[in-house]
Amino acid sequence: LFVVRRDQDIYIQTLRKLFNESHGIFMGLQRSEEELAGKSRKAQLVQVSKNYRSVIRACMEDMHEAAVSTRDPALQGQYSTQVSILSAMELIWNLCEILFVEAATAGPLLLRLLDWVRLHVCDVDSMVREVLSSESPSKHKLFWNVVDVFVLQGRMDEARHLLSKEASANPTSVNMCKILDDLMKKMPVPSLSNTQTLTELELKWQHWHEECQRYLQDGTFASSPHMESICKILLGDEEAILEKKELMTTWYHFLVTRLLYSHPTVKPMELRFYAQSSMDLFLGGESSPEPLDMILMAAFEFEMHQVIKECSIVLSNWWFVAHLTDLLDHCKLLQSHNLYFGSNMREFLLLEYASVLFSHHSLWQLGVDYFDHCPEYGRVYLELHIERIPLSTEQKALKVLRICEQRQMHEQVRSVCKIMAMKALRNSRLGSALSWSIRAKDAAFATLISDRFLKDYCERGCFSDLDLIDNLGPSMLLSDRLTFLGKYREFHRLYGEKRFPEAARLLLTLMTAHIAPCSFWMTLLTDALPLLEQKEVIFSAEQTYELMRCLEDLTAGNPDKQKFQDDDIETTKVEMLRLALARNLARVIVKEGTVEGS
Amino acid sequence: AMEDVSAKFVSQKISRTRWRPLPAAALQRPDLFATGSWDNEDNRISIWSAGDLGNAGLNGEYHGEPHLLCDIQHNGDVMDMQFLDQERIVAASSTGAVTIFRHHQNNQTLSANHRWEKAHYHVDQDTSCGGAACTGVVCNNPEIVTVGEDGRINLFRADQKDAVRTIDNADSSTLHAVTFLRTTEILTVNSIGQLKIWDLRQQRNEPSQIFSLAGDRVPLHCVDRHPNQQHIVATGGQDGMLSIWDIRQGSMPVSLLNAHEAEMWEVHFHPSDPDHLFTCSEDGSLWHWDTSTNISEKPSFLHQGGRSTAYLSHSTIHQSVISAWLSNDPTKDRMEITNLIPNQTLSVNSLDVLGPCLVYGTDAEAIYVNRQLFA
Numbered sequence: 001l002f003v004v005r006r007d008q009d010i011y012i013q014t015l016r017k018l019f020n021e022s023h024g025i026f027m028g029l030q031r032s033e034e035e036l037a038g039k040s041r042k043a044q045l046v047q048v049s050k051n052y053r054s055v056i057r058a059c060m061e062d063m064h065e066a067a068v069s070t071r072d073p074a075l076q077g078q079y080s081t082q083v084s085i086l087s088a089m090e091l092i093w094n095l096c097e098i099l100f101v102e103a104a105t106a107g108p109l110l111l112r113l114l115d116w117v118r119l120h121v122c123d124v125d126s127m128v129r130e131v132l133s134s135e136s137p138s139k140h141k142l143f144w145n146v147v148d149v150f151v152l153q154g155r156m157d158e159a160r161h162l163l164s165k166e167a168s169a170n171p172t173s174v175n176m177c178k179i180l181d182d183l184m185k186k187m188p189v190p191s192l193s194n195t196q197t198l199t200e201l202e203l204k205w206q207h208w209h210e211e212c213q214r215y216l217q218d219g220t221f222a223s224s225p226h227m228e229s230i231c232k233i234l235l236g237d238e239e240a241i242l243e244k245k246e247l248m249t250t251w252y253h254f255l256v257t258r259l260l261y262s263h264p265t266v267k268p269m270e271l272r273f274y275a276q277s278s279m280d281l282f283l284g285g286e287s288s289p290e291p292l293d294m295i296l297m298a299a300f301e302f303e304m305h306q307v308i309k310e311c312s313i314v315l316s317n318w319w320f321v322a323h324l325t326d327l328l329d330h331c332k333l334l335q336s337h338n339l340y341f342g343s344n345m346r347e348f349l350l351l352e353y354a355s356v357l358f359s360h361h362s363l364w365q366l367g368v369d370y371f372d373h374c375p376e377y378g379r380v381y382l383e384l385h386i387e388r389i390p391l392s393t394e395q396k397a398l399k400v401l402r403i404c405e406q407r408q409m410h411e412q413v414r415s416v417c418k419i420m421a422m423k424a425l426r427n428s429r430l431g432s433a434l435s436w437s438i439r440a441k442d443a444a445f446a447t448l449i450s451d452r453f454l455k456d457y458c459e460r461g462c463f464s465d466l467d468l469i470d471n472l473g474p475s476m477l478l479s480d481r482l483t484f485l486g487k488y489r490e491f492h493r494l495y496g497e498k499r500f501p502e503a504a505r506l507l508l509t510l511m512t513a514h515i516a517p518c519s520f521w522m523t524l525l526t527d528a529l530p531l532l533e534q535k536e537v538i539f540s541a542e543q544t545y546e547l548m549r550c551l552e553d554l555t556a557g558n559p560d561k562q563k564f565q566d567d568d569i570e571t572t573k574v575e576m577l578r579l580a581l582a583r584n585l586a587r588v589i590v591k592e593g594t595v596e597g598s
Numbered sequence: 599a600m601e602d603v604s605a606k607f608v609s610q611k612i613s614r615t616r617w618r619p620l621p622a623a624a625l626q627r628p629d630l631f632a633t634g635s636w637d638n639e640d641n642r643i644s645i646w647s648a649g650d651l652g653n654a655g656l657n658g659e660y661h662g663e664p665h666l667l668c669d670i671q672h673n674g675d676v677m678d679m680q681f682l683d684q685e686r687i688v689a690a691s692s693t694g695a696v697t698i699f700r701h702h703q704n705n706q707t708l709s710a711n712h713r714w715e716k717a718h719y720h721v722d723q724d725t726s727c728g729g730a731a732c733t734g735v736v737c738n739n740p741e742i743v744t745v746g747e748d749g750r751i752n753l754f755r756a757d758q759k760d761a762v763r764t765i766d767n768a769d770s771s772t773l774h775a776v777t778f779l780r781t782t783e784i785l786t787v788n789s790i791g792q793l794k795i796w797d798l799r800q801q802r803n804e805p806s807q808i809f810s811l812a813g814d815r816v817p818l819h820c821v822d823r824h825p826n827q828q829h830i831v832a833t834g835g836q837d838g839m840l841s842i843w844d845i846r847q848g849s850m851p852v853s854l855l856n857a858h859e860a861e862m863w864e865v866h867f868h869p870s871d872p873d874h875l876f877t878c879s880e881d882g883s884l885w886h887w888d889t890s891t892n893i894s895e896k897p898s899f900l901h902q903g904g905r906s907t908a909y910l911s912h913s914t915i916h917q918s919v920i921s922a923w924l925s926n927d928p929t930k931d932r933m934e935i936t937n938l939i940p941n942q943t944l945s946v947n948s949l950d951v952l953g954p955c956l957v958y959g960t961d962a963e964a965i966y967v968n969r970q971l972f973a
Contacts, residue, residue: 394733
């Protein structure tokens with residue numbers, strides 16, 4: 001039944017629904033405040049448990065559909081195995097819900113266990129259907145088998161209904177049927193409402209038990225072995241019940257039937273004894289218990305940790321144990337045990353499960369939320385895992401970024417932005433690259449991008465991507481180089497609009513305020529040339545002196561004077577500049593010295 | 599009402615949901631929608647029937663969950679999608695391809711009709727590693743406009759093999775979305791927070807107008823135009839902010855509405871009821887913005903029977919023509935904003951509204967349909 005497999009499980013399509021739906025339930029549980037106390041909180045937790053189970057069942061149905069409709073025998077085998085595993089999971093979960101989450105007390109406990117058995121023993125369903133739908137059921141060869149099934153499952157009304165058919169078909173047995181019917185009708189059962197106490201129930205039951213005993217001893221059913229065996233079952237006769245092994249199929253069915261007919265007011269803590277003996281009697285030394293049996297046994301023994309441990313070993317993914325343990329933790333059940341181990345186990349399992357989610361190309365997003373709810377190591381795990389998500393599109397990178405930002409994972413934010421910015425830069429998408437640096441507030445990268453723009457400008461003599469540079473807005477302040485880029489472009493714009501005095505002022509500021517990188521000063525000074533050569537004097541004396549100083553700073557500051565002097569073009573430029581500056585100075589001195597007017 | 603929402607888990611993260619458009623004079627509700635997936639090794643375009651058509655309830659309502667009719671494999675993430683006409687859907691891929699799929703109604707299958715393999719690419723069209731995601735597509739049969747991470751704008755015609763027009767390097771940043779402003783003009787939004795108008799009749803490769811937000815250049819992710827009043831445009835930003843623009847005047851938005859806590863992925867004016875706007879976000883919420891006249895002023899009997907009754911009875915009828923979206927007076931035209939998702943978890947990537955029907959898809963691998971939006 002149980003196959004230990006690697007986590008390829010996750011890749012099966014139908015399981016994805018399980019993971020996504022249960023993620024929703026998980027999140028709802030984490031967020032549900034513990035303001036509610038006592039009964040309402042318990043009801044809430046039971047509802048959560050039921051929701052998980054209904055998701056498992058839905059997945060089981062889908063898996064079953066898939067198994068039935070596929071033609072590929074290998075796939076069919078895989079799907080069928082999954083159906084069995086899911087069915088086992090639901091069986092275990094259901095029992096845990098009854099014993100741990102709901103913590104059913106004596107009385108209701110038996111009813112819940114009966115429901116549990118009825119839900120999960122379906123091997124007899126087809127037989128039941130066959131008999132019920134036949135023309136005269138009482139003549140069917142399996143008739144008594146079905147009656148037995150109903151009795152074993154405590155389905156008294158249905159058993160009585162069949163008995164009445166037997167009574168009408170077979171006049172000789174009318175009396176016996178009537179008596180048996182009466183016994184079944186009168187059988188005291190625990191009720192969910194508090195209409196009777198346990199003591200009252202026990203008393204009534206004792207009475208009823210004695211009545212059944214009398215009828216049996218009087219030989220009332222002597223002429224019908226079937227009905228006599230039913231009467232014995234009603235009396236809780238182990239041998240009689242065990243004879244119907246094939247109809248019960250499992251030892252836990254046997255257990256519940258036994259309890260129903262010998263000790264209906266069983267207390268939770270008494271279960272372990274009955275469970276152990278039931279299993280021993282049922283298996284009778286012929287077969288040994290399977291992993292599933294051991295897990296259920298551990299549950300009956302209220303060994304929660306054992307249940308979880310066994311499930312972890314046997315099941316091939318962490319989904320089941322992670323969610324179940326989390327639920328039990330919310331029921332405050334794990335904390336009453338060894339505290340340290342208790343809280344760590346929940347976290348350990350959630351971390352494992354979430355890590356597996358992260359190994360899936362698509363389900364990693366679910367993993368994030370699980371890590372969020374692991375207080376000790378969740379964050380560290382998330383940091384490590386999220387860096388490994390391949391950023392195939394900008395949209396995906398944005399989602400990863402949002403996750404990191406919401407959790408103040410600054411390093412990861414910068415890392416993602418840097419990767420995306422580099423990609424953009426390689427593809428010459430300078431605007432995109434800038435957009436990523438702004439998001440990360442990465443001044444260094446913004447500088448890199450600006451240098452790229454400036455390099456392009458120097459090579460081509462014009463700006464690319466004016467729509468970007470002209471519209472930098474406040475992001476210009478992210479890095480000095482970026483500011484320079486924006487301002488430099490502004491200079492060009494002013495020049496183009498023939499607003500020369502403003503352009504001149506800006507140009508000078510760029511140098512004197514050290515916004516411009518030194519490497520660019522030559523270019524700026526060269527840009528000043530046309531302004532110096534204008535008919536109209538633009539630079540004031542003050543400004544001209546500034547320019548001259550800049551030029552001298554530039555030429556003096558250059559350590560490699562030798563190389564500088566050897567480069568003809570450079571030398572010519574400098575000479576031209578010096579000349580232009582001198583001429584401008586001459587003109588401006590005259591202009592400023594001249595008295596206006598007259 | 600929320601009870602009218604049917605959900606279905608579909609084992610794929612949904613990137614786009616779109617109603618099939620109804621024929622012009624149709625009175626019925628939309629019954630068919632398409633979805634696209636992302637982040638799968640095997641992405642798909644799927645066609646769904648909304649609700650169980652065989653189970654009409656007492657009032658002729660349809661119940662039941664969405665039902666898959668057919669699907670087809672799609673190479674790359676489905677970045678955007680739009681119906682070209684009743685039978686054809688155009689899909690934009692993260693590989694840079696743009697594909698027209700045809701839905702064959704007679705046998706319920708999908709087939710790829712035509713593909714522009716390298717509609718969007720980086721640097722060099724011939725190098726294989728240069729694919730750039732196509733991020734947005736908009737159709738006006740037979741024209742198809744696409745935009746992408748390469749900053750390129752393409753104009754295709756459904757029946758022509760090559761692009762009719764391509765504007766290379768239209769934008770130095772990523773173009774996130776495109777929509778038609780008029781039949782010859784388009785609107786684009788990009789990752790440095792600019793809204794641009796392009797006139798496709800003109801040959802120059804420059805936008806005719808550029809709008810941007812003041813302050814930080816927050817990237818814009820989605821754009822939609824008011825169905826009747828073409829000067830009203832809505833955009834959604836990376837910070838979850840909804841901006842309403844009047845493109846006749848100024849270069850800045852008319853109103854900025856703080857909405858979501860994370861990226862706003864889609865914004866839609868309701869096509870026949872544009873006083874209603876819908877937005878969805880990475881933060882897992884879907885907001886319904888309602889600027890239709892303040893309900894509390896009206897006598898209650900006018901509320902029954904749906905929106906149209908309330909609309910006509912409003913005394914200052916001319917005001918609705920001016921449009922509540924542009925109103926600067928918050929006290930006069932109060933807006934009702936409702937989050938339609940009670941238990942939000944993962945991102946709502948896409949939504950679509952048509953008539954009384956809403957469909958949306960999430961990263962939690964589920965699609966939701968509400969067929970009684972205004973009940």
